[in-house]
Amino acid sequence: MNAAETRTLLAALDAALARGQRAAIATVVQVWGSAYRREGTRMLVLDDGAQVCMLSGGCLEAEVVEAALEVIASGEARVVHYDLTEDATWGLGLGCGGSVDVRIERVDPDDEVTRGWLTALRSGQAAALVQPLEGPGRLLLVPDAAGEVQVSGQLPGGTPPEVLTLAQARLAAREPRAARAELPDGQALFIDLNAPAPELLIYGAGHDAVPLSAQAVALGYQVTVVDARAAFLTPGRFPGARLQLLATDQLDALSVSPRTQAVIMNHHLDRDRECLWHALGSPAAYVGVLGPRSRTQGLLDTLEGEGHVCTPEQLERLHSPVGLGIGAEAPEEVALSILAELMAWRRGGSGRPLNGLEGRIHQPQMGEALTY
Structure with a gap:
């Protein structure tokens, strides 16, 4: 998700919170096969059903809004799986040949980790948000000017040092991208990233x-x-x-x-x-x-x-x-x-026409989870 989209989303979120509205942020956390957007793409959904930004070319948004309204009402984050294939049983029948998982979470501006993450997004500061795909807990990592990483929040059972290493390595990349990590105990984490604008x-x-x-x-x-x-x-x-x-x-x-x-x-x-x-x-x-x-x-x-x-x-x-x-x-x-x-x-694109190009269009980000 580029900086211009992030600015648009945040402006709409700030305006909604100022009006006293509740909101949820839906984030693509895994893609299999072909999809319009990649991991880390976000969409804002307000409690009146309004949406800002898109997770796809327009094919998922209505379904995501419906799920987000339930999350706004309950306050319980959830991961929803969407199948984009031709024979999708729930009726989209888009024939894209892929599927996506979307994590939806209600925005709580009083939560310390949420405040820190939104501050990083607004300022364009490097930050990593680590979230279990199932269950509670969140961790925010923000490198300071001296290169030291400030950590807030917590994960169930503590934070494996490998998670910190992976998040820092991702932030240092030329084009920081989100990552899914799978811990030895089977716990799946999503590492969302914010990087300064290019x-x-x-x-x-x-x-x-x-x-x-x-x-x-x-x-x-x-x-x-x-x-x-x-x-x-x-x-x-x-x-x-x-x-x-x-x-x-x-x-x-x-x-x-x-x-x-x-x-x-x-x-x-x-x-x-x-x-x-x-x-x-x-x-x-x-x-x-x-x-x-x-x-x-x-x-x-x-x-x-x-x-x-x-x-x-x-x-x-x-x-x-x-x-x-x-x-x-x-x-x-x-x-x-x-x-x-x-x-x-x-x-890491080739700059060549996609027509006739064999293999993946996008560089794989999370098709196979990073394991330890």
Whole structure:
């Protein structure tokens, strides 16, 4: 579930709680075969039957709302199994060839773990919520700025250290994903994750940076646009983005993390060269350069002539030309090409057409439970 969907869900939840309404959150906790969404996808259901966000393409929602209203009334969390196959006995008959388990829980804003989890979701802070698929108990893990994990709540019979290790490893992944764990005693746990929004750093505020920023914001990215030209860096051109007015010799003032994906598109050789050296020397995990490969090689050759020799590790992070080969021409199409490659890179996708692709469309997350 991306950051934009999470913001939408939380805004609706906060508004409902302020009106005195009760609510439940339904979360996909396991998928078998084909399904529209993956584990960790959430939907909000209010006590009047209203829903916010979706768990599928529209095929499950009515059934989930019905179950969620029962959970809201009883206060007892439950896991419901939905079969999406052609011969589904309960009448959907969708022919998707898969099935899903959905955990539904009433929101209790006075509960310590719930408050902490909602706070992490609102702030975009890394956190892991560990919940038994059957029975009571919940555990919240929130890494602090020093890297220490703050733990609240409890699980029945204590918390195996392996659960903490798994949750921390998942949070440290390039694209943190939910996980199902099965303990030696047979207890099944669902580890839901919240991660900070992915970061996109755009070097250059030209005409083609505008749709790239807009589309990235819509996909939940934290976008930063940097340029030395004040007339180009305006909120009207880049709504929702952070704007940084910096000359190329001031780029060290930028905040760059291992979660940053950088795209260089100044359309100016000197600025592109300086930005390329800055990006490769930063912790950014992905560095893309707009334009033909020969142009990027020329930038690297000039840098080498200036004594700036890139290491193999730096070059492994370099993507040139940036984007997938979809025949893009217009700026909006180029933005789509770039963001498609970024998503494939983050989530381990091939970037190839699904037609004719053998095997899984999605990387397996939980088809087989993690065991100890």
